[in-house]
Amino acid sequence: MVYLDHAATTPLRAEAREAMLPFLGERFGNPSGLYAEGREAQRALDAARAATAERLNARPSEILFTSGGTEAINTAMLGIAYAMRRAGAGAHVITTAIEHHAGIHAAQQLEELGFETTTLGCDGAGRVSVDEFARALRPDTVLASVMLANNEVGTIQPLAELAAILREYAARQRHRVMLHSDAVQAPGWMAVDARALGVDALSLSAHKFGGPKGSGVLFLRRATPFRPLLLGGGQEMQKRAGTENVAGIAGTAAALALACEGVAERVARVRALRERLREGILAAVPDAAVNGCRTHCLPNNLNVSFDGIESDDLVARLDARGIAASTGSACSNAMWEPSHVLLAMGVPIRRAAGSVRFSLGEGTDGADVEAVLAALPGEVERARRAVAAAR
Ligand code: PLP
Secondary structure (H helix, E strand, O other): OEEOEOOOOOOOOHHHHHHHHHHHOOOOOOOOOOOHHHHHHHHHHHHHHHHHHHHHOOOHHHEEEEOOHHHHHHHHHHHHHHHHHHOOOOOEEEEEOOOOHHHHHHHHHHHHOOOEEEEEOOOOOOOOOHHHHHHHOOOOEEEEEOOOEOOOOOEEOOHHHHHHHHHHHHHHHOOOOEEEEEOOOOOOOOOOOHHHHOOOEEEEEHHHOOOOOOOEEEEEOOOOOOOOOOOOOOHHHHOOOOOOOHHHHHHHHHHHHHHOOOHHHHHHHHHHHHHHHHHHHHHHOOOEEEEOOOOOEOOOEEEEEEOOOOHHHHHHHHHHOOEEOEOOOHHHOOOOOOOHHHHHOOOOHHHHOOEEEEEOOOOOOHHHHHHHHHHHHHHHHHHHHHHHHHO
């Protein structure tokens, strides 16, 4: 099998699995327990929190473990916006049209709850404009949420520049706007340094970097206004109630440590493979067009539109040849809609309808790329004939 859908999920790293196993077996204690088994689980949580904080250049007290990227994003956006409004800072939120649905739907809920939102568009490469961002700021803006790297086309946003705009705005207007970023797609492919990025909150998902599914991380900068979303016990420093997923958290920390090692070599190797795939497809398939940004792009992402096909048909044909790719966002595959990201980039609907995302991973090699290049041109041709015949 040729697996080129690492943006959807990655295989669990052996070391993450090893780190998890004791907590799925003999070390079953509840970290809140006031006896040896509980203390052992609490020690594992403390170690995972310290290791995760170190990787993100944060303090351990700034790290919350969640049930995944979606929960981290929802918690950050709703939790910060509520707290800011309650403090009388205002009720305006800035976000972008290319966020993952976890962010888009959280913003929609904020609107239902009386917040006003400004949704920034992007250019043809999927980049948000720093000037437009600056113009969207208002005296009642409380939160800006902008993803670090897009899951469909891989475009990287100028997050540190946006943070600088907010610092300057705070100095000039005496009004601080909190900045959250969905950085789910970034670990392993670029530096994720919470302080260098200048964010107040940042969300990660373990299964995108070789950790387990259902486990995520929320960086919440010290003193960031925050109201918990999950209510109950006092876990996670009173910020996220519920008995901790000790095994998942141990696996998350182990996977993040490995993802953050050797990034430059990984990026160079995988980018070369991605370029070979890109050039090979463009040379072999007439009317193929690459979607995304040439300069600010995750090295493992290749989103290509094939004119005159339906992407789910092509993905099924590739699957029959043992190749796993995706029609953009795996999270929204249940019912086909044109990708909101491609539409925001101005890609015509016909081209958006025929787009396929190949996302490479640490285990991808040259043979995988050659297998796709051998199968793809013929399958695109057959997919085109199928669409033409149905007309
Ligand atoms: N944000 C982005 C950019 C993603 O790609 C995903 C997963 O597809 C998520 C958020 C949601 O993460 P999770 O699957 O851990 O809930």
